[in-house]
Amino acid sequence: xxxxxxxxxxxxxxxxxxxxxxxxxxxxxxxxxxxxxxxxxxxxxxxxxxxxxxxxxxxxxxxxxxxxxxxxxxxxxxxxxxxxxxxxxxxxxxxxxxxxxxxxxxxxxxxxxxxxxxxxxxxxxxxxxxxxxxxxxxxxxxxxxxxx
Amino acid sequence: xxxxxxxxxxxxxxxxxxxxxxxxxxxxxxxxxxxxxxxxxxxxxxxxxxxxxxxxxxxxxxxxxxxxxxxxxxxxxxxxxxxxxxxxxxxxxxxxxxxxxxxxxxxxxxxxxxxxxxxxxxxxxxxxxxxxxxxxxxxxxxxxxxxxxxxxxxxxxxxxxxxxxxxxxxxxxxxxxxxxxxxxxxxxxxxxxxxxxxxxxxxxxxxxxxxxxxxxxxxxxxxxxxxxxxxxxxxxxxxxxxxxxxxxxxxxxxxxxxxxxxxxxxxxxxxxxxxxxxxxxxxxxxxxxxxxxxxxxxxxxxxxxxxxxxxxxxxxxxxxxxxxxxxxxxxxxxxxxxxxxxxxxxxxxxxxxxxxxxxxxxxxxxxxxxxxxxxxxxxxxxxxxxxxxxxxxxxxxxxxxxxxxxxxxxxxxxxxxxxxxxxxxxxxxxxxxxxxxxxxxxxxxxxxxxxxxxxxxxxxxxxxxxxxxxxxxxxxxxxxxxxxxxxxxxxxxxxxxxxxxxxxxxxxxxx
Numbered sequence: 001x002x003x004x005x006x007x008x009x010x011x012x013x014x015x016x017x018x019x020x021x022x023x024x025x026x027x028x029x030x031x032x033x034x035x036x037x038x039x040x041x042x043x044x045x046x047x048x049x050x051x052x053x054x055x056x057x058x059x060x061x062x063x064x065x066x067x068x069x070x071x072x073x074x075x076x077x078x079x080x081x082x083x084x085x086x087x088x089x090x091x092x093x094x095x096x097x098x099x100x101x102x103x104x105x106x107x108x109x110x111x112x113x114x115x116x117x118x119x120x121x122x123x124x125x126x127x128x129x130x131x132x133x134x135x136x137x138x139x140x141x142x143x144x145x146x147x148x
Numbered sequence: 149x150x151x152x153x154x155x156x157x158x159x160x161x162x163x164x165x166x167x168x169x170x171x172x173x174x175x176x177x178x179x180x181x182x183x184x185x186x187x188x189x190x191x192x193x194x195x196x197x198x199x200x201x202x203x204x205x206x207x208x209x210x211x212x213x214x215x216x217x218x219x220x221x222x223x224x225x226x227x228x229x230x231x232x233x234x235x236x237x238x239x240x241x242x243x244x245x246x247x248x249x250x251x252x253x254x255x256x257x258x259x260x261x262x263x264x265x266x267x268x269x270x271x272x273x274x275x276x277x278x279x280x281x282x283x284x285x286x287x288x289x290x291x292x293x294x295x296x297x298x299x300x301x302x303x304x305x306x307x308x309x310x311x312x313x314x315x316x317x318x319x320x321x322x323x324x325x326x327x328x329x330x331x332x333x334x335x336x337x338x339x340x341x342x343x344x345x346x347x348x349x350x351x352x353x354x355x356x357x358x359x360x361x362x363x364x365x366x367x368x369x370x371x372x373x374x375x376x377x378x379x380x381x382x383x384x385x386x387x388x389x390x391x392x393x394x395x396x397x398x399x400x401x402x403x404x405x406x407x408x409x410x411x412x413x414x415x416x417x418x419x420x421x422x423x424x425x426x427x428x429x430x431x432x433x434x435x436x437x438x439x440x441x442x443x444x445x446x447x448x449x450x451x452x453x454x455x456x457x458x459x460x461x462x463x464x465x466x467x468x469x470x471x472x473x474x475x476x477x478x479x480x481x482x483x484x485x486x487x488x489x490x491x492x493x494x495x496x497x498x499x500x501x502x503x504x505x506x507x508x509x510x511x512x513x514x515x516x517x518x519x520x521x522x523x524x525x526x527x528x529x530x531x532x533x534x535x536x537x538x539x540x541x542x543x544x545x546x547x548x549x550x551x552x553x554x555x556x557x558x559x560x561x562x563x564x565x566x567x568x569x570x571x572x573x574x575x576x577x578x579x580x581x582x583x584x585x586x587x588x589x590x591x592x593x594x595x596x597x598x599x600x601x602x603x604x605x606x607x608x609x610x611x612x613x614x615x616x617x618x619x620x621x622x623x624x625x626x627x628x629x630x631x632x633x634x635x636x637x638x639x640x641x642x643x644x645x646x647x648x649x650x651x652x653x654x655x656x657x658x659x
Contacts (some may be wrong), residue, residue: 069620070540075547
């Protein structure tokens with residue numbers, strides 16, 4: 001695991017956690033959480049708040065950040081299990097691919113990829129003040145806004 | 149490699165270098181000063197390279213930080229030193245650079261007192277600091293620390309590595325740093341003691357004699373000493389390589405994983421029928437060795453993102469790109485920034501509509517000085533192509549399935565115009581030479597259109613571009629070396645997750 005990369009993603013996860021804390025509690029009672037994945041190259045978000053018209057109004061997602069911050073996350077991996085109806089609703093907004101293997105590339109089992117591109121994949125990242133530039137929390141906020 | 153025979157070089161950002169000099173050699177100064185910087189030490193194919201970008205943490209200590217400060221001696225307060233080391237421990241920097249001055253001297257030399265001080269500090273690092281990091285990982289990552297000392301005098305500096313673990317009865321514990329480069333608008337080395345080795349008898353060498361009339365001896369010496377990393381040995385790269393050798397460059401690393409095909413012979417410089425089927429890198433290297441008696445070429449016939457190729461390239465002094473795709477340029481941009489290597493790129497394009505035009509483009513990236521290829525204010529790299537190439541394999545396929553594909557129907561994919569390649573290679577080689585000779589401001593972008601008969605040239609005088617603060621690459625990656633991994637293509641998405649764990653743990657078990 002890369003120390004500096006983990007430092008960067010730890011900041012992002014904490015920033016997402018702060019943002020999640022601004023929302024009301026989930027109807028299911030599940031806590032909203034963001035954490036860096038074990039390899040230090042992705043962030044897991046549990047109970048991401050969705051606009052009111054979605055039921056349930058929360059979603060678990062994974063953001064792959066292996067090339068972050070050079071490249072933003074490319075799309076969003078949504079946990080499918082237990083969210084089939086929700087994922088179908090979201091698929092109305094984005095191209096979405098469930099459990100699909102793409103030729104020689106394995107799918108992420110149990111996840112549906114939503115084709116969401118933030119700022120046309122151009123991120124203005126500010127290393128000395130990440131909250132001033134584009135960051136993963138803003139990516140997620142824009143994703144949620146797009147669903148509204 | 150033994151600590152005493154290894155090749156060690158140091159690479160400064162110009163702003164940091166000038167800041168250090170100004171602090172240590174301020175006019176009217178009458179006492180010795182001490183400062184520290186944190187750096188990255190990288191094992192490259194060319195030896196150990198110390199990277200000191202402008203963003204390096206730098207601590208020029210004021211008078212109240214010392215217990216003693218006189219004309220020829222200075223001692224830092226223990227609490228100040230310990231405070232700095234505690235902060236250092238919590239980072240992933242692996243090199244401490246301590247800097248002091250002999251402001252009263254013209255030429256820099258380490259004194260016997262310096263020897264004692266450096267050895268004492270190094271013993272502390274080896275016997276207490278490193279073991280502490282190994283024992284208490286919550287303080288900071290365990291790592292070997294590279295201990296560098298610099299002494300400034302009015303006309304020169306001396307720099308060395310100290311490692312008392314390598315000391316023996318017969319060998320000293322220090323290694324002199326033989327090359328200090330300052331990344332600036334032109335190639336620049338700091339005057340060091342002992343002086344850089346020079347190439348002897350340049351003027352008498354018949355192979356170089358006609359150059360001596362217009363290329364200064366100092367430039368000849370510099371270009372013969374540096375190693376050029378040439379990526380792309382195709383139609384453009386083969387001309388560029390020959391141009392650089394005949395200009396006077398002597399050391400090269402070539403990278404290309406392609407073979408010469410019959411269809412390449414209409415543009416591959418010097419290509420012959422019997423070369424078809426051979427590796428471009430190997431065949432080009434063999435040709436280059438025949439151009440002059442002392443050409444040294446390392447040929448690597450792998451993809452650019454192969455470990456062997458990348459390791460070799462991190463040790464070069466100058467990068468030249470003759471590639472035909474933006475995914476490779478994006479990776480070169482990373483190598484250039486992360487390892488602080490000036491990069492000069494040549495490219496060509498032929499458009500067929502509305503009318504045929506032959507266009508060539510050159511640009512340079514001087515890390516920390518100019519914008520990188522992503523933030524120059526001109527679209528040099530197709531971002532969509534980069535995203536497509538460097539996404540993990542699953543995401544890449546999903547994007548393509550969703551209709552995100554690169555399509556440039558009006559461009560000829562691989563222009564087979566030898567004459568156009570000559571134009572682009574010539575322009576690039578000229579600018580590389582100018583970077584060393586400093587005849588005119590270094591060009592940062594040149595675009596030529598044959599049809600419009602137009603040449604647009606931006607340089608360090610007429611267009612003062614700087615790295616963008618909002619550029620993810622410039623702000624995050626400049627001078628970080630291997631502290632951040634270079635991007636890789638075709639990564640399996642599953643490789644990002646540990647084998648037994650899933651993003652949401654148990655939820656993955658059904659898959």
